[in-house]
């Protein structure tokens with residue numbers, strides 16, 4: 007067993023001490039409770055944001071686990087032909103590296119990846135172990151960058167620094183510090199926007215892009231779903247940024263505003279109501295009156311079409327009771343979406359939700375008996391479903407097995423979701439998926455007497 | 457049989473090996489009413505659980521001490537706080553603390569901490585500590601280590617010799633294997649303790665889990681020392697068998713695998729000797745069917761080139777059968793730790809390495825066998841892949857497949873032969889067109 011040199015921790019330049027400052031900056035981020043905590047670490051969160059950049063390589067400076075348990079697992083999709091995020095690069099720290107340091111090893115790995123995979127840029131992640139032994143990834147990245155002539159970007163995201171959400175923010179910081187603002191687009195238009203916080207899980211972005219295309223809105227920079235490096239470099243030329251369903255990257259939008267004077271709005275593309283609202287907000291932010299009219303026309307047409315297309319499913323969905331266990335913006339935008347489909351939402355969770363999210367919900371639920379559940383576990387969710395005679399659970403993949411154990415129909419709306427539910431196409435898809443759940447004969451057999 | 461080569465390079469590209477933490481977690485998921493507590497940051501737990509859940513389609517309850525802020529990085533008493541929080545609504549029979557690389561790097565005095573906790577919280581269940589940092593090896597090593605620590609800390613001195621036998625199962629054995637194994641043992645009326653028994657991960661326990669469910673209880677572990685003998689399946693578990701022999705005088709029989717004709721024959725002979733009973737007729741029938749299947753399949757398999765990237769015990773089980781009993785060639789093998797069995801693998805080309813090394817070695821292979829991550833190699837090289845090992849995230853029900861005994865071997869054989877059959881059919885179709 008190795009004793010870490012505790013003196014290292016007094017070294018002002020050590021990455022932990024730097025991390026400490028960062029940590030202190032995030033007041034309000036709650037500390038995980040020993041024995042109760044669940045969910046990913048900051049490192050995991052940083053990867054979620056940066057992995058979708060398909061022409062970049064990601065090197066994990068850490069022990070085997072960090073990379074080997076996380077690569078090739080993300081649900082992000084891309085149009086890029088051979089996305090480099092299918093590769094897991096790791097320095098695979100060994101005991102000797104802990105004693106003698108592994109900066110040379112990291113440098114060699116960076117060189118190797120550059121030679122063999124020709125990435126447009128390389129992101130280097132620190133992890134609990136590399137940060138604790140005081141590896142200076144900033145310096146290594148700089149050295150590598152100068153020599154290789156491609157961006158080599160340090161992401162200081164050791165797991166112990168915070169939860170997944172905080173890692174999202176750190177990734178945003180890294181983009182802001184090293185990427186955004188370094189490039190220039192061929193041309194600009196007055197309808198250039200920047201999408202923030204949509205990672206194209208299950209292809210969600212592809213449900214939204216046709217709307218922008220039809221409206222003549224140009225998505226100059228996608229941060230980061232279905233993106234490549236270059237478009238991120240000139241994100242600061244956008245006329246407005248749109249933060250989609252993400253609290254974590256709100257800080258990035260705010261800083262874009264501070265640094266480059268780009269106004270931002272928050273939006274969601276779940277539910278017809280939200281799609282329309284978000285698009286109109288974009289038009290207002292761009293101060294584009296004709297666009298406003300186009301949006302009204304388009305959304306009207308699309309709504310009619312969508313309602314028509316969900317008719318075959320409507321009967322089975324009508325008045326069914328659903329509980330939503332998801333955080334943040336989704337907690338309310340999915341409420342709208344489900345009610346548009348004719349279901350009755352009996353409640354939703356408010357974990358990871360901001361005061362603003364909760365206000366949305368309260369206003370919407372006003373006067374009705376609805377459940378707002380804070381952090382809950384599988385057992386609590388099941389109890390609640392039973393008590394209120396719920397028919398369906400909408401939640402993240404982790405609760406798929408909650409629903410299976412309780413033998414409830416289930417649709418996954420988080421990270422591991424199978425289908426995209428954004429845009430008008432997504433609404434129809436969700437109707438179909440819920441319809442399928444309600445059509446399955448399995449539940450009757452499973453619950454039935456034996 | 458070649459010498460095991462270790463690829464010397466800086467770091468890995470597409471690692472094949474998984475963490476000891478994962479192996480140790482899986483091992484402890486085979487002991488009833490255990491509370492598994494990872495000591496480290498929550499990220500390691502989340503990533504490990506994700507893989508386990510994706511593979512088994514079941515949730516394994518695992519908690520974390522969630523080391524987070526600077527104070528904890530410098531060492532803190534998160535274990536105590538975590539145990540305290542969990543015991544508020546759970547009553548485990550055993551608490552297993554599995555350390556992550558972070559706390560081992562930090563050099564925590566975990567033993568000291570546990571002592572304090574035991575006194576302070578007046579626990580009425582044992583608490584064990586397993587070093588499952590990445591430095592100790594891979595998931596197979598972590599799995600064996602967890603069981604070794606369990607036996608070393610929980611089993612009591614021999615008080616009598618019972619008719620019971622201990623069966624040691626290894627990391628790569630599936631739920632399907634465990635179910636098959638239990639069926640066989642029951643058919644011999646052998647009283648047994650399977651260590652560990654992960655078969656409840658097949659979905660057979662239908663309530664919402666708070667603690668581990670398994671057929672093996674703490675008392676079973678305590679009295680391992682009283683058993684008449686141990687049967688050790690897989691080289692990685694030998695250390696445990698040796699421990700039981702050295703400390704409690706329990707003799708052991710070792711089988712590196714129970715896949716294929718030779719090893720299944722040996723296994724059945726052993727069970728006949730131990731139980732004093734003849735095998736049931738159905739096993740004679742099963743053997744006949746397997747032999748017939750091998751004759752049927754050999755047209756498609758003889759001299760075919762196969763390459764395998766997987767943990768050592770499973771690598772040996774599958775490659776021994778395919779090469780020595782079915783006549784295929786093993787072009788290349790990549791594995792995850794320097795197990796003693798590696799040198800017995802029937803190829804000259806065997807490495808401890810990652811999937812990049814594996815890819816480099818594929819020259820004539822017509823089929824690869826690997827876990828989910830092998831998919832990338834298969835795509836890149838345009839070679840069909842058969843999924844085995846851990847994890848398999850893109851196939852349903854693979855954790856229920858069995859590779860052991862006459863029946864498991866037969867099913868595996870047909871799976872492989874059908875892939876070659878498809879290839880040949882396709883080729884002849886192309887000719888016709």
Ligand code: SF4
Nearest residue numbers: 072134165497499500
């Ligand atoms: S918690 Fe730390 S060691 Fe674990 S995966 Fe996250 S960064 Fe890696």
